[in-house]
Amino acid sequence: xxxxxxxxxxxxxxxxxxxxxxxxxxxxxxxxxxxxxxxxxxxxxxxxxxxxxxxxxxxxxxxxxxxxxxxxxxxxxxxxxxxxxxxxxxxxxxxxxxxxxxxxxxxxxxxxxxxxxxxxxxxxxxxxxxxxxxxxxxxxxxxxxxxxxxxxxxxxxxxxxxxxxxxxxxxxxxxxxxxxxxxxxxxxxxxxxxxxxxxxxxxxxxxxxxxxxxxxxxxxxxxxxxxxxxxxxxxxxxxxxxxxxxxxxxxxxxxxxxxxxxxxxxxxxxxxxxxxxxxxxxxxxxxxxxxxxxxxxxxxxxxxxxxxxxxxxxxxxxxxxxxxxxxxxxxxxxxxxxxxxxxxxxxxx
Amino acid sequence: xxxxxxxxxxxxxxxxxxxxxxxxxxxxxxxxxxxxxxxxxxxxxxxxxxxxxxxxxxxxxxxxxxxxxxxxxxxxxxxxxxxxxxxxxxxxxxxxxxxxxxxxxxxxxxxxxxxxxxxxxxxxxxxxxxxxxxxxxxxxxxxxxxxxxxxxxxxxxxxxxxxxxxxxxxxxxxxxxxxxxxxxxxxxxxxxxxxxxxxxxxxxxxxxxxxxxxxxxxxxxxxxxxxxxxxxxxxxxxxxxxxxxxxxxxxxxxxxxxxxxxxxxxxxxxxxxxxxxxxxxxxxxxxxxxxxxxxxxxxxxxxxxxxxxxxxxxxxxxxxxxxxxxxxxxxxxxxxxxxxxxxxxxxxxxxxxxxxxxxxxxxxxxxxxxxxxxxxxxxxxxxxxxxxxxxxxxxxxxxxxxxxxxxxxxxxxxxxxxxxxxxxxxxxxxxxxxxxxxxxxxxxxxxxxxxxxxxxxxxxxxxxxxxxxxxxxxxxxxxxxxxxxxxxxxxxxxxxxxxxxxxxxxxxxxxxxxx
Numbered sequence: 001x002x003x004x005x006x007x008x009x010x011x012x013x014x015x016x017x018x019x020x021x022x023x024x025x026x027x028x029x030x031x032x033x034x035x036x037x038x039x040x041x042x043x044x045x046x047x048x049x050x051x052x053x054x055x056x057x058x059x060x061x062x063x064x065x066x067x068x069x070x071x072x073x074x075x076x077x078x079x080x081x082x083x084x085x086x087x088x089x090x091x092x093x094x095x096x097x098x099x100x101x102x103x104x105x106x107x108x109x110x111x112x113x114x115x116x117x118x119x120x121x122x123x124x125x126x127x128x129x130x131x132x133x134x135x136x137x138x139x140x141x142x143x144x145x146x147x148x149x150x151x152x153x154x155x156x157x158x159x160x161x162x163x164x165x166x167x168x169x170x171x172x173x174x175x176x177x178x179x180x181x182x183x184x185x186x187x188x189x190x191x192x193x194x195x196x197x198x199x200x201x202x203x204x205x206x207x208x209x210x211x212x213x214x215x216x217x218x219x220x221x222x223x224x225x226x227x228x229x230x231x232x233x234x235x236x237x238x239x240x241x242x243x244x245x246x247x248x249x250x251x252x253x254x255x256x257x258x259x260x261x262x263x264x265x266x267x268x269x270x271x272x273x274x275x276x277x278x279x280x281x282x283x284x285x286x287x288x289x290x291x292x293x294x295x296x297x298x299x300x301x302x303x304x305x306x307x308x309x310x311x312x313x314x315x316x317x318x319x320x321x322x323x324x325x326x327x328x329x330x331x332x333x334x335x336x337x338x339x340x341x342x343x344x345x346x347x348x349x
Numbered sequence: 350x351x352x353x354x355x356x357x358x359x360x361x362x363x364x365x366x367x368x369x370x371x372x373x374x375x376x377x378x379x380x381x382x383x384x385x386x387x388x389x390x391x392x393x394x395x396x397x398x399x400x401x402x403x404x405x406x407x408x409x410x411x412x413x414x415x416x417x418x419x420x421x422x423x424x425x426x427x428x429x430x431x432x433x434x435x436x437x438x439x440x441x442x443x444x445x446x447x448x449x450x451x452x453x454x455x456x457x458x459x460x461x462x463x464x465x466x467x468x469x470x471x472x473x474x475x476x477x478x479x480x481x482x483x484x485x486x487x488x489x490x491x492x493x494x495x496x497x498x499x500x501x502x503x504x505x506x507x508x509x510x511x512x513x514x515x516x517x518x519x520x521x522x523x524x525x526x527x528x529x530x531x532x533x534x535x536x537x538x539x540x541x542x543x544x545x546x547x548x549x550x551x552x553x554x555x556x557x558x559x560x561x562x563x564x565x566x567x568x569x570x571x572x573x574x575x576x577x578x579x580x581x582x583x584x585x586x587x588x589x590x591x592x593x594x595x596x597x598x599x600x601x602x603x604x605x606x607x608x609x610x611x612x613x614x615x616x617x618x619x620x621x622x623x624x625x626x627x628x629x630x631x632x633x634x635x636x637x638x639x640x641x642x643x644x645x646x647x648x649x650x651x652x653x654x655x656x657x658x659x660x661x662x663x664x665x666x667x668x669x670x671x672x673x674x675x676x677x678x679x680x681x682x683x684x685x686x687x688x689x690x691x692x693x694x695x696x697x698x699x700x701x702x703x704x705x706x707x708x709x710x711x712x713x714x715x716x717x718x719x720x721x722x723x724x725x726x727x728x729x730x731x732x733x734x735x736x737x738x739x740x741x742x743x744x745x746x747x748x749x750x751x752x753x754x755x756x757x758x759x760x761x762x763x764x765x766x767x768x769x770x771x772x773x774x775x776x777x778x779x780x781x782x783x784x785x786x787x788x789x790x791x792x793x794x795x796x797x798x799x800x801x802x803x804x805x806x807x808x809x810x811x812x813x814x815x816x817x818x819x820x821x822x823x824x825x826x827x828x829x830x831x832x833x834x835x836x837x838x839x840x841x842x843x844x845x846x847x848x849x850x851x852x853x854x855x856x857x858x859x860x861x862x863x864x
Contacts, residue, residue: 206713209704217694222652223685224705225674 005330006276006283009322010290016318026305034304035297045296047182051254052295055080055246057288058191059270061198062242064279066235068202069211070218073239075121075136077267078143079114083244084251085147086113088258091173091251092155092166102172106248114244115237117143122236126229132236140267148260155258165259175253187249194242199281211235243267264295265313272320291316351414353378353506353537354399354430359408361394368394369405370561376506376554381528381538383548383569385581386558387779392541393749395558396508399539400432401425429505433495433512435750435777436689441484448483449498470497473527475520485613487639488686489520489805500531507531508539511777513547520637525551543581543779545574546808559583582781589784591791594815597628601680601768601799602649603662607669609644609655617641617823619648624818624825628767631790631800632828633814635807637843641823642803643686646772649801650683651676663768677706680767684758684774686803688750692757695746699738700727702745703760710764730759735782751778758786762793769793772803787813807836821845 017035018028039045059076066073073079087110094102121135148164157167175185201208214221214231221228246266255262273291277283298312352375361369368391376382386392397403399410401420410417412428420428439448446463453462463479470477475493483491492512499507509528513521528538528551542548548555549569557565557580565580607622619641626632636642647653649661651673658667663679673683685692693702700723704712712723727741734755738748745753758774774790775783791813794800804810810817811831819826819842826842 204717206704206708206716206718209701209718213694213697213705216696217690219687219691220694220705223650223673223683223691225651225672225677227672 003278005323005326006278006287008326009276009319012322012326013315013319016322017315020314021307024307026307031301031305031307034301036293038304039293039296039300044182047184049289049292049296050188051184053288053292054188054191055250055266056270056273056291057285058194058246058249059239059243059266060273060277060284060288061191061194061281062239063270064274064277064281064284065198065201065208065211065238067215067274068208068279069215069231069235071125071232071235072133073118073121073136073236074133074271075118075138075140075267076239076243076270077263077265078136078140079117079240079243080247080250080263080267081140081143081147082117083110083114083247084255084258084262085143085150085247086110086244087248088166088169088251089155091169094173097170098172100172102170103175103252106173106252107245110244110248110251111241112244114240114242114247116240117244118236118240119233122233125236126232132232136236147258147262151258151260157257163259166257168257169252173252174256175249183254185253187253190245190249194245195281195285198284202279202281207234243270269295269316272316272323275323276319294319350378351411352376353380353413355411356395356399357409357411359395359398359405359410361391361398361403361405363394367561369398372408372558372561372563374556374563374566376537376539378505378537379532379535380554381532381540381552383540383542383552383555384558385543385545385548385555385577387543387581387781390558390581390779391561392558393510394561396432396510396539396541399425400430400508426502429502430508431499431502431504431506432508433492433499433510435510437491437495439483439491439494442482444480444482445477445486445494446479448494449479449501452498465501466497469500473497473500473530474523475527485616487643489638496527504536506537506539508541510541511543512540513542513544521547543783545569545577545780548577549574557581578780589788589791589812591813592795594630594794596630596815597797597799599627599665600625600662601628601664602626602801603665604649605660605662607645607648607655607660609648611644617644619644620823622823622825624828626768626799626801628797628799629794630815631794631802631813633810633817633831634801634803634820634825635810635817635839635843636803636805636820638805640820640843642772642820644823645820645825646685646770646803649770650681650685677709677764681770682706682761682764682766682768683770684754684761684772686772686776688753688757689746693745693753696744698742698744699731699748699756700724700741702756703727703730703741705760707760707764726763727756730756730763733763734759734785750776751782754778755782755786758789762789766793767798769798769800770803771800773806774802774804775806775809783809807839810839811836819843 014032018032021028021031040049059080063073063076087106090106090109091102094105117139120139121132124130124135125132151164151166155166157165175187177183177185210226211231211234213224213226214228250262251258269291273284273287276287276290294312294315298309298315301307301311302309355375357373359369359372372395384392384395394403398405401422401424404419440451446459446466449466450457450459450462466477466479470493477490477493477497513524532538540552552569555567555569555577556563557577559581567577569577603625605623607619609619611618617640622645634642648655651671654672655669658670661669663676663681666679668676668679689695700720703723703726704718707726712719712726724741730736731738736756737752748756755778761769771790775786778786790800802810802814814831816828816830817834817839818828819839821843822845829839
């Protein structure tokens with residue numbers, strides 16, 4: 001049943017999507033084809049597909065570690081942004097711009113910044129029992145505004161015609177593409193490693209076991225003496241690290257510089273990916289590929305058919321909605337009770 | 350006159366097992382009818398069929414002489430059949446009256462429903478405050494909520510599944526009065542139990558099941574318990590061997606002047622609790638549920654810590670500030686009262702649930718869970734404790750309460766603890782398995798372990814304990830030696846009636862020195 005829900009949700013999303021296209025005056029079948037098939041018809045399409053799936057999968061893997069323990073990190077977008085900022089900072093200002101150490105240093109900086117950004121809500125939750133959902137979400141806005149401040153102010157490229165963006169990163173600070181014609185680069189191997197690590201952690205390690213007990217039965221975790229605060233710290237730091245690395249890979253990959261808009265919403269979409277993937281490493285890979293296709297398809301029909309760009313977000317929303325609904329109807333049954341004023345209906349029942 | 354309920358030739362098969370094989374029985378109006386049998390004898394399946402939660406493969410059901418076609422719990426309730434399950438179905442986060450309102454089949458009005466609950470519960474001698482939150486209620490109190498929920502519908506047939514396992518002797522007497530009162534008013538009662546003395550005291554007729562078949566029908570008041578037990582078990586019952594204790598010189602568990610404020614309004618403050626448990630002996634803690642047992646147990650197990658570390662010592666080490674796993678390193682093992690969600694993770698498999706506490710016994714290596722070791726560990730428990738399960742890969746929630754209890758007790762004993770803490774060791778466990786669990790606990794203590802048993806069943810405590818403590822309103826009595834005390838003395842202490850002021854005063858510092 002756990003596997004059925006994402007499949008049912010995906011099918012329902014397609015059906016509602018078709019109705020949606022029809023209402024916009026487009027024949028549903030060709031539009032669906034343009035949305036879901038056409039983007040993958042070329043090598044470039046495949047390259048873009050994997051390129052966009054990579055950060056989604058990477059972030060979702062980190063988030064799922066926390067989600068399994070009921071630690072709700074909703075702020076991956078902010079941790080992604082901080083990771084991109086820190087990595088770009090190293091890339092832009094490192095004394096030796098040709099150093100081979102530049103990329104590894106940026107990796108560490110990105111990961112560290114993501115973790116540091118997630119450590120704040122972790123500390124607040126573990127020490128003061130604040131709600132991490134709210135704190136992580138609010139910190140996303142701080143990160144976004146911080147990025148905006150940097151690219152409009154101190155980090156603005158003096159030679160950039162006053163555009164709010166930094167200078168281009170030096171070549172040594174960039175992942176070289178596999179092929180100059182396409183944008184896909186070796187950073188996808190980081191994601192592959194992350195998926196394997198995530199699988200090892202959740203399915204095989206004792207630490208991952210403890211986290212799953214904390215999530216599934218908090219009283220049993222207390223009975224066994226597993227620290228609740230450990231689950232909070234690990235859950236948030238894992239998400240922060242993954243999002244920070246994804247931010248670094250994005251800056252050192254397709255972006256090459258910072259601007260106010262560096263993410264099409266990867267941090268939020270990854271939450272949906274984690275749930276479509278049932279918080280399972282390999283499920284997340286499939287979920288990430290699907291979500292990436294929604295991004296690509298949305299861009300595609302925007303260009304070819306002139307459909308609104310909000311379509312991608314709408315599809316994401318519909319998909320999440322149906323996933324939650326499918327889960328709900330699998331685990332619960334709805335019973336209607338007539339309202340009453342002041343009767344002893346129980347007596348007659 | 351037609352029987353209130355009649356079953357004819359009921360058969361029910363599940364893949365691999367015949368749960369009910371040609372079962373027939375008749376229950377008259379106003380009759381209290383016992384259904385006796387061990388775990389897995391088919392009692393629960395039969396009750397589900399009566400209640401409509403499962404359908405028989407063949408056979409007929411008649412209610413007041415009318416055949417009942419395919420039915421479900423809703424139609425059963427319309428026929429006046431109500432059931433009190435052994436596992437309560439209550440929402441913890443809302444109040445008593447809201448819980449009852451949620452299960453209402455139609456309209457309700459909260460204030461008048463609350464008033465009705467209060468009246469009805471008082472009338473049947475089991476008062477509950479309808480506005481209390483369920484998570485604050487003890488297990489015994491939760492059961493009252495379930496019973497009152499059924500009584501609100503003035504049932505014609507009430508099914509009770511192991512109702513007394515969580516009650517004190519006094520409360521059992523009260524419950525029996527309630528049930529007799531109900532029967533006298535014409536309500537038929539189906540009483541599922543494995544406690545022969547209770548069945549003999551209460552029930553007019555008994556149908557005994559074994560392996561899904563009726564092995565006999567008896568008038569319990571005219572039948573000896575041995576005969577009934579043989580019908581149930583089918584062979585001779587194991588006898589308990591309790592050799593005299595050889596207590597260690599130094600106590601393994603020492604509690605000194607432990608006082609704790611309750612964490613919420615409805616909890617119980619612990620007041621200056623002191624006692625000790627030595628290696629080689631079993632100490633029992635008797636008391637009506639909701640008198641501070643939950644608080645004391647949480648403090649002893651490490652689920653709750655205490656600021657003054659030497660208030661609790663394990664083998665001499667101050668332990669009150671240590672977490673549960675740190676205390677386990679000192680040799681503590683613990684069987685909690687709640688099996689699902691506390692003693693075991695419901696959605697996890699049995700082998701995963703062994704890792705919960707046995708992670709120091711080879712099931713974890715280099716930070717990785719060793720599935721083969723954990724499975725072997727689980728299989729060993731299943732084998733030794735005759736747990737009815739489809740092997741180590743079945744989930745904890747798929748096991749019946751008694752079988753899961755066997756598994757958890759087995760897991761904790763397999764850890765070879767120096768100090769075993771057990772809460773309600775045989776609640777809902779059948780006769781044969783109870784005897785086995787008790788014997789295992791006795792054997793563990795005689796091999797040198799210190800054992801503290803918290804139970805609301807006096808018979809059990811008197812059977813295995815060497816010394817008894819009684820807890821009442823957060824105070825623990827001085828220890829009583831089992832051989833020189835009796836049920837009346839303990840029963841009275843449980844209600845706090847004979848606790849004179851001097852005794853309460855001496856219940857503090859001197860207790861540890863006594864003995």
